[in-house]
Amino acid sequence: MQFPYAEVEIESTGAIHDDAQRRNALGLVAASGATDVLVLCHGWNNDIPQARRLYQRLTDNLAAVRPAVPGAASRTLAVVGALWPSIRWSDEDEVAGGGVGVEDEAAALIGAIATRIEDPARASLLTRLVPRLAESADARQRFLDALREQLPSAPPEPATDAASVDEDPPPPALLDGDEETVFQAMGGPEFDAGLPERTGGAADVGAGGAGEVAGGAADVSFGGAVGMAGGGAAGFGFDLDGVLAKARGVLNVTTYYTMKDRAGKVGSGGIATLLAGLAGAPQGVRLHLAGHSFGARALAAAAARHQRLHSYTLLQGAFSHHAFAVNFNGRGENGMFRTVLADRRLTGPMLVTHTVNDRAVGLAYAAASRLARQAGAGLGDANDPYGGIGRNGALKTPEAVQPGAELLDVGGGYQFQPGRVHNLRADRFVSSHGDVSGRQVAYALYCAIASQ
Known part of the structure; x- marks a missing residue:
């Protein structure tokens, strides 16, 4: 120093x-x-x-x-x-764009649980539910409920004047929506609207690896495979690959509000x-x-x-x-x-x-906007509440x-x-x-x- x-x-x-x-x-x-x-x-x-x-x-x-x-x-x-x-709330591995096998996606989800969930009992429960997420609505609901337990029940700090409010509360659907509503909000082609891939060319990128705080060119987007096959507005389509990607999105958005x-x-x-x-x-x-x-x-x-x-x-x-x-x-x-x-x-x-290169922030808010049922045309951009x-x-x-x-x-x-x-x-x-x-x-x- x-x-x-x-x-x-x-x-x-x-x-x-x-x-x-x-x-x-x-x-x-x-x-x-x-x-x-x-x-x-x-x-x-x-x-x-x-x-x-x-x-x-x-x-x-x-x-x-x-x-x-x-x-x-x-x-x-x-x-x-x-x-x-x-x-950590943005995934460490670049999986957006598909081409990831089921085993890789399951491993990524389990690894994300290990790094994001501090309570060992909750982490163990979530990990045990992973193999059943694609086939069981009950497993998805239990997965969601376990994550909800760590969400704050009130604003993180009181407003400092009478006119100020929490401008970014957790969307109601995240707090009490059913599992299909929440999981479906984590995917679909709309997530690419206004959220381009990194263009590169940044000078003096940090020397750390993909998991570093200053991850440099290896840094990746919020939610990872949030737009992978098997989901979106056209139909939920619970193939294993898609559900695990969506589960990682649910984990990330609850981590966002916890942090x-x-x-x-x-x-x-x-x-x-x-x-x-x-x-x-x-x-x-x-x-x-x-x-x-x-x-x-x-x-x-x-x-x-x-x-x-x-x-x-x-x-x-x-x-x-x-x-x-x-x-x-x-x-x-x-x-x-x-x-x-x-x-x-x-x-x-x-x-x-x-x-716009900050896909972590962009996609975090895109997920929140979807959960709040805002219009999807400008997800995460300046026109999105x-x-x-x-x-x-x-x-x-x-x-x-x-x-x-x-x-x-x-x-x-x-x-x-x-x-x-x-x-x-x-x-x-x-x-x-x-x-x-x-x-x-x-x-x-x-x-x-x-x-x-």
Whole structure:
């Protein structure tokens, strides 16, 4: 690590695991004399080493681009990495497009259960049901019911003002629909609408493998084989291959809402506590937040409870594109985290990387939209009430600067404005949901940190 660095582990309940880590982080910032502190928060992963590798790659690139960042020479940076027990929610193997045998699909589903389900008894039950899913409606219902038991029963954190609501609740069908309704929503050719395959060409893709947090070109889509043969609106067609693919989609969409709940607790609990301590640093440091995937949502929950930040960067955020919106539904209701902008807590810019290459976020919301029985023509895109900020940017948000802004190459001229949202289309440089540690991303982040 090329900057002064400390870590703080946060439990699934939102509590800081060891307060000595928090005190160590505060001491490091004070001793370093830093003018700026960057708090990093990872998204989907399975273990701490993967999160650390993301932080290492991103901060290495921050150091590499620093000479090109206007104003960076006059500021010094310390980094605090938040670590929390998130669960991987995009499949590790690229199976979309078919050609996968029954045994391979069954193995992929069983492997996904092992990595996504933390309760051993529930994981064992789901695994035992896999061989019966194609032939038994009862097995499919039991599979669905077991996954439903881990869904949150209430919003992950209370709204911060009377007009703000949870703009992305679990669709009613996911909570109480029958097994055929839920399984059928996980497939069909509609999932390809507006969700193209990766175009490639991304620069500085992370060096990790397909299962890494920054999976690079090997990163794959939410739900894997969600559009494989054996399903869709024309007929359910319970061939084994199709059902197992759909079961993986059901597993993924329930994992999404479980992690959404946990990210809210982590942010509004441990990270908010950490920020309060950092804000009291003797030298009056400027605070910056940068989160990937669910980590971006955890930081939104923290920012909603903190009074003053300089910058907030969402790297392929895995939450609603209406999270910061005004009157997103035509009923006068605002997004859950509207207060972050409405209360003028940002003294610098908010950056949002978004791309159609992020099939993970796109398909997660496509599944939610199907379950909510929205029109299928624009599944997951900007016209879908269920749409992700990592795919479409922050929508219906008055502070958003003009559309059309892009993530630039190193040395590009950003004109970041205080208190404004800069949606940066990242199609050229971000190839997938996990590809967030490249130099172009680091350059935009450092420009936000150094902005006046």
